[in-house]
Amino acid sequence: MSIPDSTLNPEAVRHAERSMRSQRIKLHAxxxxxxxxLWEFGSxxxxxxxxxxxxxxxxxxxxxxxYVQNGNVWYHLYATMSLVFMGWxxxxxxxxxxxxxxxxxxLLRRFLKPYVxxxxxxxxxxxxxxxxxxxxxGAGSKIAIIMLVCFFAPFINxxxxxxxxxxxxxxxxxxxxxSKMQVLRKLVFPDAIPIIMAGERLALTAAxxxxxxxxxxxxxxxxxxxxxxxxxxxxxxxxxxxxxTLTILGFLIFKxxxxxxxxxxxxxxxxxxxxxxxxxxxxxxQVGGIR
Amino acid sequence: xxxQKLPTSFWIFDFIFKVLPHxxxxxxxxxxxxxxxxxxxxxxxxxxxxxxxGSAIVKLYITEGTIYRHFFITLTESVVGFLIGxxxxxxxxxxxxxxxxxxxxxxPYAVVLNVTPGIALTPVIIAWFGYGMGSKIAxxxxxxxxxxFVNTLTGLVQVDEDREELFQSLGATNYQVFSKFRVPAALPxxxxxxxxxxxxxLIGAVVAEFAQATDGVGVLMSRFSFQLxxxxxxxxxxxxxxxxxxxxxxxxxxxDRIVFWRRENRRAAASRARARVWKKQLDNT
Numbered sequence: 001m002s003i004p005d006s007t008l009n010p011e012a013v014r015h016a017e018r019s020m021r022s023q024r025i026k027l028h029a030x031x032x033x034x035x036x037x038l039w040e041f042g043s044x045x046x047x048x049x050x051x052x053x054x055x056x057x058x059x060x061x062x063x064x065x066x067y068v069q070n071g072n073v074w075y076h077l078y079a080t081m082s083l084v085f086m087g088w089x090x091x092x093x094x095x096x097x098x099x100x101x102x103x104x105x106x107l108l109r110r111f112l113k114p115y116v117x118x119x120x121x122x123x124x125x126x127x128x129x130x131x132x133x134x135x136x137x138g139a140g141s142k143i144a145i146i147m148l149v150c151f152f153a154p155f156i157n158x159x160x161x162x163x164x165x166x167x168x169x170x171x172x173x174x175x176x177x178x179s180k181m182q183v184l185r186k187l188v189f190p191d192a193i194p195i196i197m198a199g200e201r202l203a204l205t206a207a208x209x210x211x212x213x214x215x216x217x218x219x220x221x222x223x224x225x226x227x228x229x230x231x232x233x234x235x236x237x238x239x240x241x242x243x244x245t246l247t248i249l250g251f252l253i254f255k256x257x258x259x260x261x262x263x264x265x266x267x268x269x270x271x272x273x274x275x276x277x278x279x280x281x282x283x284x285x286q287v288g289g290i291r
Numbered sequence: 292x293x294x295q296k297l298p299t300s301f302w303i304f305d306f307i308f309k310v311l312p313h314x315x316x317x318x319x320x321x322x323x324x325x326x327x328x329x330x331x332x333x334x335x336x337x338x339x340x341x342x343x344x345g346s347a348i349v350k351l352y353i354t355e356g357t358i359y360r361h362f363f364i365t366l367t368e369s370v371v372g373f374l375i376g377x378x379x380x381x382x383x384x385x386x387x388x389x390x391x392x393x394x395x396x397x398x399p400y401a402v403v404l405n406v407t408p409g410i411a412l413t414p415v416i417i418a419w420f421g422y423g424m425g426s427k428i429a430x431x432x433x434x435x436x437x438x439x440f441v442n443t444l445t446g447l448v449q450v451d452e453d454r455e456e457l458f459q460s461l462g463a464t465n466y467q468v469f470s471k472f473r474v475p476a477a478l479p480x481x482x483x484x485x486x487x488x489x490x491x492x493l494i495g496a497v498v499a500e501f502a503q504a505t506d507g508v509g510v511l512m513s514r515f516s517f518q519l520x521x522x523x524x525x526x527x528x529x530x531x532x533x534x535x536x537x538x539x540x541x542x543x544x545x546x547d548r549i550v551f552w553r554r555e556n557r558r559a560a561a562s563r564a565r566a567r568v569w570k571k572q573l574d575n576t
Contacts, residue, residue: 024395031396052419111316121535122528123494125410126509129501129516130524134337209410216413216502217513224411228502231414243411250406 054237062238073226073245080211080222081249083139087146088207092200095151099158099196109159120156124149125213132217142214142222149210150203157199161192194265201257208250336519343522351526358511362530365496365508368424369538372431373492377485379432380440388447388473401440409434409495413502427499427507434495435488442484446477479553482546489538497531508534 036056042048043055050058066073102109128145135141165188173183215224223242230239266272321341327333328340335343351358383401387394413430420426450473458468500509508531515524551557 028396028399111313114313118532118536121490121539122532123490123497123535125494126497126512126528126531129513130521130528133516133519133521133524205408209408212408212410212413213498213501216498227411228414231418234418236415236418239415243407243415246411247403247407250408254406 051234052236054240058237059240059244062235063241063244066238066241073223073242076221076223076226077245077249080208080215080224083142083222084146084204084207084211087143087210088150088204090143091147091150091207092154092203094147095154095199095203096158096196099155100162102155103159103162116156119152124152125210128210128213128217132214137218137220142211142218145214146207146210150207153202153206154196154199157195157202158192161195162188165191190267194261194268197257197261197265201254201261204253204257205250208246208253212246336521339522339525344525347520347522347526348529351523351530358508358527358530361506361508361511362534364424364506365427365493365500365531366534366537368427368496368499368507369431369489369493369534372428372496373435373489373538375428376432376435376492377439377488380436380484380488381443381481384440384443384447387444389469394444401437404433405437405441409437409491410498413499417499417503422503422505427496427504430499431492431495435492438487438491439481439484442487443477443481446480447473449480450476475552478550482542482550486539486542486546489542490535493531493535493538 039048039053040056043050043053054062102112125145127148131144131148132141135144169187170183173187178186211222212224212227215222216228219225219228223246227239227242230236230242262269262272266276324333324338325341328335328338339347383397387397409430412433416429416433417426420429454472454476455468458472463471496507497509497512500507501513504510508527512524512527512531515521515527547554547557551561
């Protein structure tokens with residue numbers, strides 16, 4: 001039904017699609033607002049204990065409080081995020097490096113396999129108290145925990161990306177007498193980098209969780225300890241606004257990693273491929289012009 | 292390879308040759324570690340001697356046996372939490388695969404839940420559900436929800452068009468399409484999600500125990516760490532690894548049995564069993 005429509009009048013179809021989309025957005029917003037209002041009124045009528053289940057209006061107020069009026073969240077946010085990024089970078093360098101090393105060396109792989117299995121089964125966040133006891137309170141042990149937590153995903157993904165090379169393609173490369181370096185650059189990396197990037201994305205999310213756990217235990221600074229303190233004081237509205245802050249942060253991390261992925265592993269995406277080939281085309285035509 | 296040429300009684304040699312290098316390396320590392328600590332190259336407070344860890348293991352598991360109670364508490368918490376999270380996740384995923392509208396309205400909330408680090412909810416959940424096992428189960432359920440939901444949904448939605456057409460052209464009912472085609476196609480991915488969910492459920496239980504609890508492996512661990520009793524702390528960590536391995540291999544076993552068509556030997560075993568049943572039915576008639 002829609003096919004003749006679209007051939008007849010694409011403008012009308014686009015218009016219909018747009019109006020359907022706006023209708024959907026309205027419906028979503030309607031449901032969301034209804035839920036929030038239900039929550040608010042349920043709390044005001046007395047179905048929900050406002051001490052434990054804060055009202056949306058109170059949560060909004062404490063957003064204002066912690067961001068603008070008191071502004072105390074910025075310091076903790078900075079404390080957490082700086083450690084998250086440091087630990088993430090350290091952990092992923094370690095993970096990718098070791099993963100590549102183990103992936104290329106079959107002897108090492110054979111001997112490390114049982115340890116990797118054991119490490120995979122251990123909840124890695126559980127090592128947090130041990131590391132805090134070993135390295136003391138403060139930023140050092142936090143970074144160590146974050147590194148440990150985000151080491152594993154890049155490690156495993158690099159390993160599997162390096163190992164799972166398409167045999168047929170490898171044979172083709174060999175039969176065309178590609179050097180080792182060429183095999184690495186033109187075959188192994190293009191296949192492995194999207195997988196590694198997926199691992200990095202997981203690692204960054206894990207890093208945030210690791211930082212939170214470290215802060216729950218240390219209780220000194222950072223958004224995790226802020227949530228803990230607010231909850232202890234039964235200031236649930238502020239605790240919730242911190243948690244929603246983390247939701248926004250998590251969303252930004254997700255989107256940011258997607259963006260980075262589009263640039264680093266551009267060949268996976270249609271528009272990335274087009275962008276790069278357009279750039280190359282321009283460069284090549286310039287070279288031709290000089291000649 | 293060589294195992295097939297050798298008589299069956301020689302498999303033990305094969306096994307030994309496979310394991311021996313690992314054992315040698317392991318004991319070499321342990322020996323070096325022991326020497327390094329005893330000569331004072333590593334501070335024994337931070338990294339205890341392997342022999343100390345060994346005696347702590349013996350003490351915790353055999354002579355005193357304190358660990359078992361905590362072990363089973365943490366195991367129960369993570370398994371119950373996982374079961375709750377998995378059942379909610381699977382039912383929501385099935386509903387959203389059946390109804391486009393339902394999916395459209397559930398997914399934004401699921402995504403919001405996903406981008407929030409679930410661990411951040413720990414203090415709030417403890418305030419809501421108390422210091423007992425309830426809060427650990429709740430956190431385990433919340434954390435394990437999303438990977439299961441997203442994998443099941445992907446498996447149910449991502450279907451082979453040609454096969455679906457075949458089903459429809461053979462006049463399959465909606466129920467048949469769902470049970471014979473969509474569910475089997477989704478099961479491998481669902482199990483991958485369940486495995487991830489089970490591991491995260493354990494993490495949730497342990498983290499909630501760190502934050503506030505009286506029993507459980509996490510409590511034991513943080514208590515030992517703050518006493519700087521690193522040997523016992525490492526021995527407790529081992530019990531967490533054991534729980535993790537136990538949960539993982541149970542899931543792997545279920546995966547092998549339920550999604551039997553993915554593995555050659557399991558497929559063969561399942562078809563043998565079916566052949567036996569059919570033969571029996573034939574004999575009876």
